Amino acid sequence: DPLLMDLLRIAIQKSGRLSEDSLNLFKECGIKFDSGTGRLKTTSNNFPAEFLFLRDDDIPGYVEDGVADIGIVGENVHVETGRHVEVVKKLGFSKCRLSIAIPRGESYGGVQELQGKAIATSYPTILGNFLKENGITADIHEISGSVEIAPSIGLAHAVCDIVSSGSTLLANGLKEVEVIFRSEAVMIGSEKLSDAKRSILSKLLFRIQAVQTAKN
Ligand code: PRT
Ligand code: ZN
Incomplete structure (x- = not known):
């Protein structure tokens, strides 16, 4: 039936x-x-x-x-x-990746440089786990959208967001420095x-x- x-x-x-x-x-x-x-x-x-x-x-x-x-x-x-x-x-x-990006003009010598920095993201859990695994204490600013604009408006030093082609990062003057998750x-x-x-x-x-x- x-x-x-x-x-x-x-x-x-x-x-x-x-x-x-x-x-x-x-x-x-x-x-x-x-x-x-x-x-x-x-x-x-x-x-x-x-x-x-x-x-x-x-x-x-x-x-x-x-x-x-x-x-x-x-x-x-x-x-x-x-x-x-x-x-x-x-x-x-x-397919995409979750990456940390910083202003293009800044140098990057490794994950320890994120110590004490403010990082804007919509993925506080995945970012928090990554930082913890690397022994880094940073200030996670959770925002729900338009994460890439955070550094240019003084809201954060770095961002952690989804990247596919990379053109959004480029358009916002950012460069990808760490891939923390592949999806x-x-x-x-x-x-x-x-x-x-x-x-x-x-x-x-x-x-x-x-x-x-x-x-x-
Ligand atoms: O409305 P709803 O809540 O259902 O949708 P959403 O807006 O939250 O999600 P949506 O449709 O944007 O994405 C759904 C899923 O697609 C994500 O959870 C990822 O698993 C996957 N995906 C693949 C992406 C991308 N590629 C992607 N490029 N999700 C988001 N982006 C965004 C990213 O946030 C950034 O702003 O695109 C921008 C970067 O793209 P590039 O190509 O410039 O690097
Ligand atoms: Zn959604």
């Missing part, structure tokens, strides 16, 4: 750098659903799955709480939020899935594997 069938609830980013590749992943697996603009929730008509379209930052919490069964986020968001979820699969897209999109999953949902997830992973094998 299809009405009694379990649905795997999948959380993906509503609109942003993960959205297109996340949608494509399911499309390539032959899973059909309507992702039309403005929809926050939709059910596939040929696979037992329901899709929730959310802000990426909210996805790990929803998966931990069981509101969603699995989700797709950047590893940077997964590690920073520190929620109790499993990494089910690395997906290979949205790609990952599928995260709840630690307490029912057997029925686990079996839907296995079917999904089998299809993803087939798509990835066909590509290589």
Whole structure:
């Protein structure tokens, strides 16, 4: 009876750098659903799955709480939020790095130069861990966006932010001096899935594997 069938609830980013590749992943697996603009929730008509379209930052919490069964986020968001979820699969897209950058004109002789400095970031946990591992005490200024402008307005000496091409750093007169974390999109999953949902997830992973094998 299809009405009694379990649905795997999948959380993906509503609109942003993960959205297109996340949608494509399911499309390539032959899973059909309507992702039309403005929809926050939709059910596939040929696979037992329901899709929730959310802000990426909210996805790990929803998966931990069981509101969603699995989700797709950047590893940077997964590690920073520190929620109790499993990494089910690395997906290979949205690759980027989390780096420390300083004003281009300044010299840099190593991580000890960050001692006592103010560093602006949206990733206080990952940065804090890096500094701790290196025995550095610095002043972490948490800001939620436009981190790269912090040094030029006197808010911080350095920044720690996501870098992809490097052009944002360049445009703001900064240079990358330490790569502290490398990230790609990952599928995260709840630690307490029912057997029925686990079996839907296995079917999904089998299809993803087939798509990835066909590509290589
Ligand atoms: O609205 P919502 O909260 O869902 O989205 P968001 O704005 O928080 O995230 P979004 O869509 O920008 O990024 C989603 C994920 O994509 C991130 O968590 C990363 O895992 C990954 N990703 C890959 C990136 C980048 N590349 C990237 N370049 N995330 C952000 N950037 C930003 C970065 O913050 C910086 O401002 O782009 C700028 C640097 O890019 P370059 O190319 O100039 O170096
Ligand atoms: Zn976000």
